[in-house]
Amino acid sequence: MRRSSEQTKAAILRAARDRFSADGYDRATVRAIAAAADIDPSMVMRYFGSKRELFAKAADLDLKLPDLTTVPRDEVGRALAGHLIDRWEGDDALRILLRTAMTDEDASAKMQKIFAGQLTPLIARFTDDPVDAATRAGLAASQALGLALCRYVIRLPPVAALSREEVVEWVGPTLQRYLAGPR
Known part of the structure; x- marks a missing residue:
C-alpha cells in the first residue's frame, strides 16, 4: 500500500525520534531510520x-x-515543576534533544533557544526587570535540565525512583524562588 507524502514524512519523523532517542544523534544513521x-x-x-x-x-x-x-502566586513553582515532569515524560523529542545537546553544539543551541525563548516571557510576568527575568529563566532552566539529565539520561537511582508528586514536592519550591521569590 502506498503512503501519501505526509504519511511518509510522519513515518520518517517517528522512526527518527525512536532512533535518536535510542542511539543519540551521532550513532543514529539515516539507513537505520529509513529501515x-x-x-x-x-x-x-x-x-x-x-x-x-x-x-x-x-x-x-x-x-x-x-x-x-491563573495559578495562585505561591503555587507557580509546583505548577511549573509538574508541567515540566509531564512534558519530559510525555515527549521523546525533549529527551532526544537533551541527550544530543551534551555533545552537539547545534542541539545545545536549540535547547538554549527553547528554554530561554519560552521560559523568559513566562517569568517576565512575575518581575518588572527584563534582565532579572532572563536570569531567573536561566536558573529555572538549569534546575529543569539538571533534573531531566539525572532522571531520564543518567537515571540516577534516587532521582529516577521518585514519583511525579515527590519530584514536584522537592523541585517546586526551588522553581518557586526562581519564578516569583526574592532575589
Whole structure:
C-alpha cells in the first residue's frame, strides 16, 4: 500500500525520534531510520535534506508552558515543576534533544533557544526587570535540565525512583524562588 507524502514524512519523523532517542544523534544513521520507516534512505534525504535537518525537525518542540497567571502566586513553582515532569515524560523529542545537546553544539543551541525563548516571557510576568527575568529563566532552566539529565539520561537511582508528586514536592519550591521569590 502506498503512503501519501505526509504519511511518509510522519513515518520518517517517528522512526527518527525512536532512533535518536535510542542511539543519540551521532550513532543514529539515516539507513537505520529509513529501515525503521520502511522506506529507501534516499527518501529521508528527499524529505529532510540531511540528517541534521531531520534531527532539527524531530526535536522541534514547544514546552507548552501553562499560563501561570491563573495559578495562585505561591503555587507557580509546583505548577511549573509538574508541567515540566509531564512534558519530559510525555515527549521523546525533549529527551532526544537533551541527550544530543551534551555533545552537539547545534542541539545545545536549540535547547538554549527553547528554554530561554519560552521560559523568559513566562517569568517576565512575575518581575518588572527584563534582565532579572532572563536570569531567573536561566536558573529555572538549569534546575529543569539538571533534573531531566539525572532522571531520564543518567537515571540516577534516587532521582529516577521518585514519583511525579515527590519530584514536584522537592523541585517546586526551588522553581518557586526562581519564578516569583526574592532575589
